Amino acid sequence: MSSEHITPHASSAERRACQLFKEAQLDIHRRTDRLFAGLMAFQWLMGIVFALWVSPLAWEGTTSRTHIHVWAAIIVGGLISLFPALLGLLRAGVPSTRYVIAVAQMLMGALLIHLTGGRIETHFHVFGSLAFLAFYRDWRVLIPATVVVAADHMVRGVFWPQSVYGVVVASQWRWLEHAAWVLFEDVFLLVACRRSIAEMKHTAERTAALEREVRTRQEAEIDARSARARNDAILDVALDCVILIDEQGRIAQFNPAAERTFGYGADEAVGLDLVDAIFPVERRQPMREALSAYLSTGDTALLNQRLELTAVRKSGEVFPVEIAIAPISTDAAKMFAAYVRDITERKRIERELATYTTDLEAAHETQRQDAEQLTALVKELRVTQQRAEEATRAKSEFLASMSHELRTPLNAIILYSELLQEVAQDEGNTSSIGDLQRIQSAGKHLLELINGILDLSKIEAGKMMLSVETFTVEAMMHELVDTVRPLVEKNRNTLTVRGASSIPPMVGDVTKTRQILLNLLSNASKFTKDGTITVDVRTCAFNGVEGIEFAVTDTGVGMTAEQARKVFDPFTQADVTTTRKYGGTGLGLAIVARFCDLMRGTIEVESRPGQGSRFIVRLPRVITDAASTSEAA
Amino acid sequence: MRAVWLWAIGGVWLASAVAGLWVLLVYENKPGENAHTKAHWPTESRLARVADRPTLILLAHPQCTCTRASLAELGEVLGRAHTQPKTYVLFLKPSQFFDGWEQSDLWRTAASLPHVTVVRDDDGVEAERFGAVTSGQTMLYDAKGELLFSGGITGSRGHAGDNAGRTSLIALLDHGTSLRRSTSVFGCSLFSRAES
Numbered sequence: 001m002s003s004e005h006i007t008p009h010a011s012s013a014e015r016r017a018c019q020l021f022k023e024a025q026l027d028i029h030r031r032t033d034r035l036f037a038g039l040m041a042f043q044w045l046m047g048i049v050f051a052l053w054v055s056p057l058a059w060e061g062t063t064s065r066t067h068i069h070v071w072a073a074i075i076v077g078g079l080i081s082l083f084p085a086l087l088g089l090l091r092a093g094v095p096s097t098r099y100v101i102a103v104a105q106m107l108m109g110a111l112l113i114h115l116t117g118g119r120i121e122t123h124f125h126v127f128g129s130l131a132f133l134a135f136y137r138d139w140r141v142l143i144p145a146t147v148v149v150a151a152d153h154m155v156r157g158v159f160w161p162q163s164v165y166g167v168v169v170a171s172q173w174r175w176l177e178h179a180a181w182v183l184f185e186d187v188f189l190l191v192a193c194r195r196s197i198a199e200m201k202h203t204a205e206r207t208a209a210l211e212r213e214v215r216t217r218q219e220a221e222i223d224a225r226s227a228r229a230r231n232d233a234i235l236d237v238a239l240d241c242v243i244l245i246d247e248q249g250r251i252a253q254f255n256p257a258a259e260r261t262f263g264y265g266a267d268e269a270v271g272l273d274l275v276d277a278i279f280p281v282e283r284r285q286p287m288r289e290a291l292s293a294y295l296s297t298g299d300t301a302l303l304n305q306r307l308e309l310t311a312v313r314k315s316g317e318v319f320p321v322e323i324a325i326a327p328i329s330t331d332a333a334k335m336f337a338a339y340v341r342d343i344t345e346r347k348r349i350e351r352e353l354a355t356y357t358t359d360l361e362a363a364h365e366t367q368r369q370d371a372e373q374l375t376a377l378v379k380e381l382r383v384t385q386q387r388a389e390e391a392t393r394a395k396s397e398f399l400a401s402m403s404h405e406l407r408t409p410l411n412a413i414i415l416y417s418e419l420l421q422e423v424a425q426d427e428g429n430t431s432s433i434g435d436l437q438r439i440q441s442a443g444k445h446l447l448e449l450i451n452g453i454l455d456l457s458k459i460e461a462g463k464m465m466l467s468v469e470t471f472t473v474e475a476m477m478h479e480l481v482d483t484v485r486p487l488v489e490k491n492r493n494t495l496t497v498r499g500a501s502s503i504p505p506m507v508g509d510v511t512k513t514r515q516i517l518l519n520l521l522s523n524a525s526k527f528t529k530d531g532t533i534t535v536d537v538r539t540c541a542f543n544g545v546e547g548i549e550f551a552v553t554d555t556g557v558g559m560t561a562e563q564a565r566k567v568f569d570p571f572t573q574a575d576v577t578t579t580r581k582y583g584g585t586g587l588g589l590a591i592v593a594r595f596c597d598l599m600r601g602t603i604e605v606e607s608r609p610g611q612g613s614r615f616i617v618r619l620p621r622v623i624t625d626a627a628s629t630s631e632a633a
Numbered sequence: 634m635r636a637v638w639l640w641a642i643g644g645v646w647l648a649s650a651v652a653g654l655w656v657l658l659v660y661e662n663k664p665g666e667n668a669h670t671k672a673h674w675p676t677e678s679r680l681a682r683v684a685d686r687p688t689l690i691l692l693a694h695p696q697c698t699c700t701r702a703s704l705a706e707l708g709e710v711l712g713r714a715h716t717q718p719k720t721y722v723l724f725l726k727p728s729q730f731f732d733g734w735e736q737s738d739l740w741r742t743a744a745s746l747p748h749v750t751v752v753r754d755d756d757g758v759e760a761e762r763f764g765a766v767t768s769g770q771t772m773l774y775d776a777k778g779e780l781l782f783s784g785g786i787t788g789s790r791g792h793a794g795d796n797a798g799r800t801s802l803i804a805l806l807d808h809g810t811s812l813r814r815s816t817s818v819f820g821c822s823l824f825s826r827a828e829s
Contacts, residue, residue: 055698061825076653
């Protein structure tokens, strides 16, 4: 490899060696430049000192002046020294600097020869300077130095041979002899420079190789450290116990999960015999034999599989574990990795699960039996319901036919009792009028009762049909007021209807609507004395449809909450005294409630004893045929 | 552009340094004023000339550093020549300087040379008698007082080593004859211009 010339295909090590060599070379050049800068200054100062010491003054009789040697040492010496000294400091390492220094050093030699009075010994300065220049380890720097020496000798040999050769007369070619001696030294210095360069190259190559080796080792060390850290991190966060065991079965590594599970600290556990540390006495021998068998014969009977065993904590507590031991091949020795999982909780859950399963199976059996019983009951219920429906239908049919059969003679009774009253009045038989009136009243009550029962029966039998038509609420209310007015006035009550005029036409069953309101007003008139009865009519929205709300409010006797709750049941009045006191069949409100249901309306009651009652009826403003048909069905 | 400036500065620097060295070279090869020597030993001289051998006289300025080379060369001459002349080294001692001023390291060097007599030349009286004006001026007289050689015995200012003066002196001492009987003298002036 040439450290000075690197091909584009050179390896990185070669490039690095070349770089190191150049750095070292540059460092030497710089240091030598600085050394020469100091030497130049030193030589300059020494020249001045020498001149001042040896020839300070030139005399002319009794007068003296500074010797020209002193001026030469100062001026010429400074001229020779300062420029290269500055280059050595300011441009250290640049080739031209050392070439200038080489020339200057030889010129300084020439000056010193003058200053020493041409002493032949001063010539050693030349050889010393050449050796010093070899510090650069650059043989090329010897060339300008040698040229200067040769030129100096040649010129002096011509003009002043004594100053260089020590003789008055010398051959004109004698400078060649001197130059040859200089070259002779140059050869040795050249060899020394080349050897030194070769050694520097070798050192650079070795340094580069060493750096590469160090870098490779550092990278490998970093990789190994990272891998170890990663493995340690994995072991640290593992939920299962991971225990590394050496060939002798001693614990080599004990992760935090193992510490938590077995109660040993890692420092404490490392070095312990695994079998002694974590297995109960009765399990130790088989485990030891399994490990020995693997080490001696490679038998892996108990290795590489999950086993459920019992282990023992440091505290002596025995607990179930799932354990898997796997052999690990490492460069150093055979090792084992034991993966241990505490399955105490799992076992407990399994036990509880088994209990739950048993209980569940028993419950399931009970449920199955209940279901069978329920099925049987449902069947019976269906039969019973069928029978009840049939009975209800039969009852309704009976009632309908009975009512029809009863009403015919009853109408006759009422009619004839009325006729008889008229006859009695005409004949003046006033004594029988009271009895006839009672017969008529009882007949009407009975007819009313039968009509109510018939209506109720029809509704329950599903035979009550809606007769849908468009009508105005205001007209209906006028008609209703006229009808109910005698009842209202009977107990000296006042009736007020509000809001009916602004209600849009209603599409529904006007007869049943009127019947609902008539029943409510009848009740209000009946249970109110010297009070007021108010009917508030307004539009409303309920159950997602547009509706009309009729609120009938009275200032009558009112009801308790308990009474209000049962007021819509058939044959039910507020209490038993009510029937006696106020009369009635107990069917009016039941029919009202069922008519409301039939028309998909609602009815509510608000009442307080002694303060009156308020019945709120909400009916759809438009009852569709589908609704009526469906309900009718 | 920066490189051009650097090269230019480097060129100027090199030229300046070479020029400085050249100036130094020229200075060191510039001889001093030649002596106005007489062909015979000056009778007014107080120096005692010997009659059986040549007499060598070197006149020196005690503080002239260039003369150090001349003394070295004198030692060479005396060492190499088979004939030992009567040798005097006269050191200038101007009267305005304190006593001992003349006893510089040159005095001690000269005194250390064998067969050399060091003499103090008060106010350069003897130098004037021998016509010497430049330190390092060397004269050789034969036994009869005839001047054989007059000049310097260094090749340049302050530079010891092979030179024509030394060669001539040795030849004259050993063989009585020489191709050159006078050479340039390199050294400080013995007298100031006013004195001259």
